[in-house]
Amino acid sequence: MPVEKQKTEETTVAIEAETIHPDTLVLKIAGRLDSETTGKAWREATGILDHSSPARLIVEAAEIEYCDGSGIGLLLELHLRQNKTGGAFEIRNLRSEFQQLLSLFNPAEFEKPVNQRLEHDAFPEEVGEATYNYLKDLKLLVAFVGEIVISLINAFLNPRRVRWKDVFHVLETAGIDALPVIALISFIMGLILAFQSAIPMRQFGADIYVANLVALSMLRELGPLMTAIVLVGRSGSAFAAEIGTMKINEEIDAMTTMGIDPFQFLIVPRIVAAFLVTPLLAVYADLIGLIGGSIVVMSLGFPLVTYIQQVVSAVTYIDFMGGLLKSFVFGIVVSAMGCFRGMQTKIGASAVGISTTQAVVSGIILIVFIDGIFSVVYYYLGI
Amino acid sequence: MTLQKEPIIHVDKLTAGYEESVILENVSFDVYPGEIFIVLGGSGCGKTTLLKQMIGLLKPISGQILIAGRDIVNAEGEERLKVLRNIGVMYQRGALFGSMTLLENIRLALEEFTDLPPPAMDLIAMIKLKLVGLNGFEHYMPTELSGGMQKRAAIARAMALDPQILFMDELSAGLDPVTSVELDCLVLNLARTLKITFVIVTHELPSIYLIADRVIMLDKGAKGIIATGRPQELREHSENIYVHRFFNRAVSSRSTATA
Numbered sequence: 001m002p003v004e005k006q007k008t009e010e011t012t013v014a015i016e017a018e019t020i021h022p023d024t025l026v027l028k029i030a031g032r033l034d035s036e037t038t039g040k041a042w043r044e045a046t047g048i049l050d051h052s053s054p055a056r057l058i059v060e061a062a063e064i065e066y067c068d069g070s071g072i073g074l075l076l077e078l079h080l081r082q083n084k085t086g087g088a089f090e091i092r093n094l095r096s097e098f099q100q101l102l103s104l105f106n107p108a109e110f111e112k113p114v115n116q117r118l119e120h121d122a123f124p125e126e127v128g129e130a131t132y133n134y135l136k137d138l139k140l141l142v143a144f145v146g147e148i149v150i151s152l153i154n155a156f157l158n159p160r161r162v163r164w165k166d167v168f169h170v171l172e173t174a175g176i177d178a179l180p181v182i183a184l185i186s187f188i189m190g191l192i193l194a195f196q197s198a199i200p201m202r203q204f205g206a207d208i209y210v211a212n213l214v215a216l217s218m219l220r221e222l223g224p225l226m227t228a229i230v231l232v233g234r235s236g237s238a239f240a241a242e243i244g245t246m247k248i249n250e251e252i253d254a255m256t257t258m259g260i261d262p263f264q265f266l267i268v269p270r271i272v273a274a275f276l277v278t279p280l281l282a283v284y285a286d287l288i289g290l291i292g293g294s295i296v297v298m299s300l301g302f303p304l305v306t307y308i309q310q311v312v313s314a315v316t317y318i319d320f321m322g323g324l325l326k327s328f329v330f331g332i333v334v335s336a337m338g339c340f341r342g343m344q345t346k347i348g349a350s351a352v353g354i355s356t357t358q359a360v361v362s363g364i365i366l367i368v369f370i371d372g373i374f375s376v377v378y379y380y381l382g383i
Numbered sequence: 384m385t386l387q388k389e390p391i392i393h394v395d396k397l398t399a400g401y402e403e404s405v406i407l408e409n410v411s412f413d414v415y416p417g418e419i420f421i422v423l424g425g426s427g428c429g430k431t432t433l434l435k436q437m438i439g440l441l442k443p444i445s446g447q448i449l450i451a452g453r454d455i456v457n458a459e460g461e462e463r464l465k466v467l468r469n470i471g472v473m474y475q476r477g478a479l480f481g482s483m484t485l486l487e488n489i490r491l492a493l494e495e496f497t498d499l500p501p502p503a504m505d506l507i508a509m510i511k512l513k514l515v516g517l518n519g520f521e522h523y524m525p526t527e528l529s530g531g532m533q534k535r536a537a538i539a540r541a542m543a544l545d546p547q548i549l550f551m552d553e554l555s556a557g558l559d560p561v562t563s564v565e566l567d568c569l570v571l572n573l574a575r576t577l578k579i580t581f582v583i584v585t586h587e588l589p590s591i592y593l594i595a596d597r598v599i600m601l602d603k604g605a606k607g608i609i610a611t612g613r614p615q616e617l618r619e620h621s622e623n624i625y626v627h628r629f630f631n632r633a634v635s636s637r638s639t640a641t642a
Contacts, residue, residue: 035507035544039498046500068545068577069514070499073507101576105513110506347526348481 013037015044017052025054027078030063033071042074049078055087062093072102079107144340148271151263155272163269170273174235174335175281182230186285189222190214190292198296207300211310214293219315223286224278224323225371228330231278232363236338239270240359243342244352252343267339271332278331279324286323322383326374330367337363390449391416391548391580392437397446399429399436405444406432408606412599416547419574419581419594421614423629424601430584431552433601437582438472438550439463451547468496471541473551477533479525485512485536486521492543511539515569531562538569542579549573551583555590567593588632600626 013031020026027048033041049057059078064071075091082089094102121129155162194214201207243266246252255262290311297307341359345351390413400406406429414420424430435441437448439455448455453466479488489508493499499507512518515535525533534554541549554570555563567590573579574594585591591598591614598617600610602625610617610626618630 035493035497035499039500039503042500042503069510069542070497070503070507070545073503073510076510077503077506097576097578104576105510109513109518110509348524350482 013041015041015048017048019052019054021056023055024058025052025056026058026060028060028063030065032066033064033074034066034068035070038070038074042077045074045078046081049081053085053087057082057087057089059089059091060093061091061095061098064094064098067094067098067101072098072105075102076105076107076110080110083107083111140344141340144343145336147263148267148336151261151268152271154264155268161264162272163265166269167273167276170235170270171277173238174231174274175277178230178234178281179284181234182227182281182285183288185226185230186218186223186288187292189226190218190289190294191296192292193217193222193289194293194296198300202300208297208302208306208310210300211293211297211307212314214297215290215311215315216319218289218293219286219319219323221323221371223289224282224327224330225367227278227282227285227327228334228367229364231274231281231331231334232337232360232367235274236334236359236363237356239335239338240342240345240355241352243267243339244345244355247343247345248347248351262343267336267343270339271335274331274335275328276331278334279327282323282327286320318383322374322378326371329370329374333366333370334363337366389416390414391451392420392582393447393449394437395447395449397433397436397443397448399432399441399443399446401432405606407436407601410446410601410607412608412611414548414580414582416580417574417578418596419570419583421591421595421598422582422584422601423586423591423598425603428601428603429606430601434550434552434582434584438470439467464496468544469546470548470550471544471546473534473537473541473549473554475552475556477525477530477537479533479536479540481525484522484524485517485528485539488525488536488540489543492540496544508539508543511542512536514542514573515539516565531558531566534558534566535569538566542573542577545577546579548580548582551581551585554583554585555587556585560589563587563590564593566590570594588630600629 013029013033016028016030018026018028025048027045029041029045031037057078059075061075067075075094079089091099091102120126194210197213198207198210201210201213243252246266252262252266255265294304294307298304338359341355341362344358345355392414394413395411397410398405398408399410410433422430422433432441436443437450437455439458443456446456450466451469453462453469455463455466458466479485480491483491486505486508489511490504493504493507497504509518509521512521515538517532517535517539520528520532520536525536528536538549538551541551551570555566558566570581570583571594574581581594583594595614597612598610598614599608600617601607602609609623610621612621614630617626621627621630
């Protein structure tokens with residue numbers, strides 16, 4: 001085929017420099033100037049100019065057989081270089097079609113260096129901006145919490161208006177599907193706790209108190225906390241990604257213009273589901289953690305019944321309920337944070353990624369923070 | 384325009400579809416260098432499928448597609464890259480990379496496939512942006528641009544390596560008439576100055592009359608081409624009732640009754 005032949009036969013370009021007058025340089029360019037060949041030609045031509053910087057440059061272009069955008073780029077570059085050094089520039093015998101193409105570009109428009117927009121601001125400016133953004137974020141969060149409270153109250157007053165189908169779907173994806181990973185983590189957690197404490201406790205002859213340690217720390221602290229962290233990673237991020245993608249696809253806007261409240265439609269079912277499922281998952285985590293601890297205690301030579309008795313005597317209902325109360329709060333925080341970040345998603349492919357990351361990070365920070373508050377409150381209440 | 388005898392795109396007995404549904408059956412046509420070739424047809428008739436076959440995104444069930452003499456269907460590795468270097472594609476919604484500025488979007492292909500020095504890449508990318516009238520927007524992110532500007536930027540990116548053929552999916556869909564005409568003029572200009580061959584999927588009649596050298600019309604029922612020719616000829620002489628209606632913007636009695 002002629003088209004292919006053309007491509008393969010003429011993929012070279014030759015450049016010849018000739019000084020015809022002490023201050024006039026003639027650059028003869030011959031062949032095909034396209035994106036494949038221009039790279040070499042560019043280096044040669046600019047190399048020659050760097051050496052000689054003539055007062056007058058003539059490009060003899062009669063033998064340029066083909067010249068596309070890259071070739072035009074080269075001719076422009078030569079022109080620009082001459083402009084910079086104050087030299088004259090002339091192109092001779094360029095074919096009319098290429099001349100026509102070249103005439104579309106005024107070298108003056110390309111003289112400015114490519115200015116990078118990503119300039120660094122001064123340090124105080126950055127600190128100020130970060131603080132401002134942080135406060136703005138906080139304000140939005142407060143408004144969001146307000147809207148959630150209103151929506152939840154509405155949902156409570158009109159339970160029929162809650163989309164229970166969605167609630168059950170989230171219960172399944174965030175709850176039932178999370179059982180294996182929560183089992184794994186809690187079991188290993190119980191095992192590690194028991195194993196690590198068994199060694200020093202044995203030195204005091206207090207091996208059996210390993211059961212107390214595992215039971216108290218799992219029920220009061222680790223069960224709810226690990227559940228919440230798994231939930232942030234699995235479901236908080238998923239909420240942010242789902243809602244964020246809907247935002248990008250303008251689905252949220254469509255919903256709003258149809259008169260459907262996105263809070264009622266998207267956020268309430270997720271929060272209700274998380275509120276219901278997190279405590280259940282926490283109880284499950286407690287139980288599996290205790291089983292993990294029992295393995296170590298039994299391997300120390302105690303029968304299972306002793307372990308169970310020790311656990312029952314060590315923890316009270318209040319310990320158990322205290323942990324449970326925490327997980328209700330964690331459930332709300334995790335799901336609300338996921339939804340909040342999802343709703344905040346901006347435009348672009350990376351926006352969803354940013355939202356999910358933020359959902360996980362702020363979720364974890366809030367969980368730890370709230371856990372701290374609970375500890376202080378429980379301490380003063382004597383729990 | 385004088386058409387060369389050898390086609391730049393040769394589609395021969397192409398049968399294409401998804402899973403069990405065949406959408407195009409035994410479709411054959413040629414596109415000649417320098418031509419502005421338009422693919423028409425109603426929704427679901429296989430325009431986008433045909434386009435995806437021609438740019439190598441989908442494999443046909445049977446048949447052959449040659450791009451500048453090279454088989455795109457069975458090409459792999461280096462050979463495939465050679466074919467792909469010859470073509471540029473503008474997607475319906477631009478498909479610009481959202482994490483990169485316009486300049487970086489265009490530079491990407493130059494960085495991957497040429498040995499140009501970095502300042503040369505910048506200059507060439509700026510030239511492409513100037514060609515589509517977006518000079519001054521080098522450092523904008525795609526999301527900061529309007530729909531029409533994104534399309535123009537997508538054309539600039541498709542032209543990064545100065546391909547011989549530009550494929551365009553829905554050139555002027557969703558654009559205002561002024562922007563749409565501007566894009567048409569841009570296409571004419573590029574075809575004239577750079578001798579690029581265009582394969583364009585569009586519905587816009589004004590744009591078809593303005594730019595098309597030749598059109599083919601696909602039909603869902605026929606699973607193939609129901610008309611080929613210059614748009615003016617088809618408007619005046621087509622015997623197919625659907626083609627006639629399309630080019631004359633006529634409404635059939637059936638559709639007025641159901642409307």
